[in-house]
Amino acid sequence: MTLSRDKLFTLMLAVTVLLTLVFGGLVLADLQNAHKTVTTALGGPALSNGGAVAATDSTPTAAPGAQGSAVVHSSLQAAPNSAANPGVHGAAPAAVPNAGVHGGVIRVGSVITQTGPGRSIPMANAITAWAKSTNAHGGINGYRIELDLRDDGGNADTGAADYHDFAGGANAVFAMVGECAPPTDEQMGGFINQNHLIMVGECQAAPDMYSSPYMWLAGPNPFENGELGAKLMTALQHWPLNGGKVALVCLNDPSTQGVCNGAAHLYGQGKLWNGAPQEEAITDNNYQQLITQWCSANVTSVHLVLEPGSTQRYLYAAQNQSCNGRPWNPPTFQNLVIDDGVAHYGNAAGMMIGTPWTPLDQTGTPGMQRLTSTLQTYYPDEKVDLYAQTAWSYCLLFEHAVQMMGSNVTKQNLIDTLNAIHNWDNGLGAVENYSPSQHDGDVKNWLMQLKNPGDNWQMVSAGGPVRLQ
Secondary structure, eight states: OTTOOOOSTHHHHHHHHHTTSOOOTHHHHHHTTTTOOOOEEEOOTTSTTOSOOOOOOOOOOOOTTTTOOOOOOOOBOOOOOOOSOOOOOSOOOSSOOOOSEETTEEEEEEEBOOSSTTOOHHHHHHHHHHHHHHHHTTOBTTBEEEEEEEOOTTOHHHHHHHHHHHHSGGGOOSEEEEEBOHHHHTTOHHHHHHTTOOEEEESSOOGGGGGOTTEEOSSOOHHHHHHHHHHHHHHHSOSSGGGOEEEEEEEOSHHHHHHHHHHHHHHOGGGBGGGSOEEEOTTOOOHHHHHHHHHHTTEEEEEEEOOHHHHHHHHHHHTTOEETTEEOOOOEEESSOOOHHHHTSGGGTTOEEEESSOOTTOTTSHHHHHHHHHHHHHOTTOOOOHHHHHHHHHHHHHHHHHHHHTTOOOHHHHHHHHHTOOSEEOSSSOEEOOBTTBOOOOOEEEEEEEESOSTTOEEEEEEEEEEOO
């Protein structure tokens, strides 16, 4: 999921590594906030914990190369032949214990990294705006939403404690919506199954999370997201160009490996430089050396499965490199996320990315109008981006399911209702179909391209949609 993906998620994965290694520069400044927990509780006037506490962090992103300058040559891995869709393993029990519903209130939880490395504040703000707007308009079927939004600070121990809190006791939730804390989520797949935690949405986690009978996606899973990225570029951009090779560069981590494997699977070894992905640690800064090798090996296209910090270091190296007397600026696809830090580099102009949602420049659709209007009402300075769209898609999926449930608001009915959703237009360009064994969403992507890098950067439609068959 695809969906995603940066600033988001896998920078968060660095925290586990960074806690045991010493890095200089601005990374240390980020780590000072790694253990903060910020809770946002939303509810109507009748709720004792109404109101909201905004979670903000103005710590700048580390400059390219700040996370270590040593060159690490990662081993190459062959493209797998695994199936694109892991499917749901097993089924939810016939009678799931109820929790998180009381006195006309539905309690919803989410863990989203909002402070420290890999912050995903737009995703948190979109969920908060949805909850506030929903309550302002009378709730869903008369039920008000009490949102308990947690921040793991990029620390899996903090996030695991939040999961335990949501699973039982006074803070138990009816469902988790728009989850996005990859270091935490990576280790909690077994926990959600054992504790019947319903997950409506997930931004990026290890593969076993996506086979859970308690998880529903509104878009492609990571493996499918990687395949879609490669298919977009081969179908719409005719990669590789002039008989050249594609350099597929991947963050070597469980939460991103599925995306990498999916892209490698669709390209096939014959199209890839060295016949396999180039696996990079989150601390690697060897892009200058890689570009030198690519130039001599007729690499004509670059496909990145990197978090934003690593992408920035690649762009920093690329802007000072040349190939056969010309600047190094081949067609480049970013399979995770393009954020402010990436988009401020001049040589990021033309960088491409896929989206399962309505392209960001198509603002006139009803779904985009509702998202834009709601976000501007509660967070007027927030930019609608892929983070916000991803969070919004999961809010709408949960909202739709609760509307269908009527007065029978139980966890078991939520599971049954989600599994019975067919041909539902989610308002962001996807038509969703689920069953007890199929929990992935609409598997298609539009191609978008970065224009006007700098303060006023934009993502504009460049083709699509492309669908996996």
